[in-house]
Structures are given as structure tokens and as C-alpha cells.
Amino acid sequence: MSLLGMMSTVTATRTVPAVLELANAANITAASSATARVATATKPTTTGNSIVIGANMNYLVLQTLNTASVALTCYAIGWTYSTAVSLWIPKLLTKFTVTCSTTSGSAVSSLRPGRDYLKSLGDLKIYNGEEASCPGGFVIIDLAGSEMVELQMVAASGSANALIGFI
8 A cells, every 4th residue: 555545556567579570572672772752642562672561569670681791771761641631641760771690590581680780860779689699680660650661771782671570
């Protein structure tokens, strides 16, 4: 009982695991430069150098996958539909660069996991990997009310994909 004569409540919380699944069934070819995103009447879809996924919770857990010898830049762009103007509105959630693991072993979808992440813009919680113990790093991105998220993959060459989960 508290000093105010009220019963105390103890609440236990449980973190639901963010199961990581492939963001796209097929790997994409990383583009050599980013594509500008502006408001559009057309609903964004997976094409070219980007993967579009539904945002079903508040945070995206993301591990990039790419060719082991190529550095990757990823732009996470949130999309929301405005009924007032009948347009899909983009917002840059974050931009980061990734160094891929070089450790041999089982690659997911023929690609290696991102190991070292470095934020350039926006908000991002980083969990870097370590080549000696566990090279698979990951990031957590606040989706800030987005209905969909576009992952734009930019690199000098190579293929890319991502493992994603939501919390």
C-alpha cells in the first residue's frame, strides 16, 4: 500500500520478438545514386533500387544484406497517404551507410549481413556487429506514423536486400 492509502500495481512487460524475414523475395540491384522522392498520386511500390514494405508497428528492426565487398547507403523513407490532397507524402526517416561482413558462412539470399552502421541523417538506434563474434549488426528505425517504408539501396555495384522485423 502506498503512502496515499492506494494499492500499488506491479506490471510486467514482455518484449515481443522481432522475427527477421526477408524484405523482398528477390534481391534488388543497388543503384549508383539516390532517387528523389516527392509527393505523388501513385502508391509507392518495390521497383528498381528500392523495397517498399508496409509499416505495421512503431519501430522497424533492419539488417541490411549486400555484396560483401561493396559499401551500401540506405535511405529509409516513410510514406503516408493524405486524403485531403489525395497524395502519398514522403518523409526521410533516416540515411545510413553500411559496411558488410566479410566472414564466410551461410549467406542469406546469397548476400552478407551488414556489420558496421553509421548514421548520416535522421534518427536511428545502431547495434553494430563484430567480425570475430557476430558480424550481423542491425538498426532500429522509428517509423514516425508512416503507413509504408521505402528502403532505397545505393552502392557502386552489387545486389541488396534486407531482413526486417517490427516491434
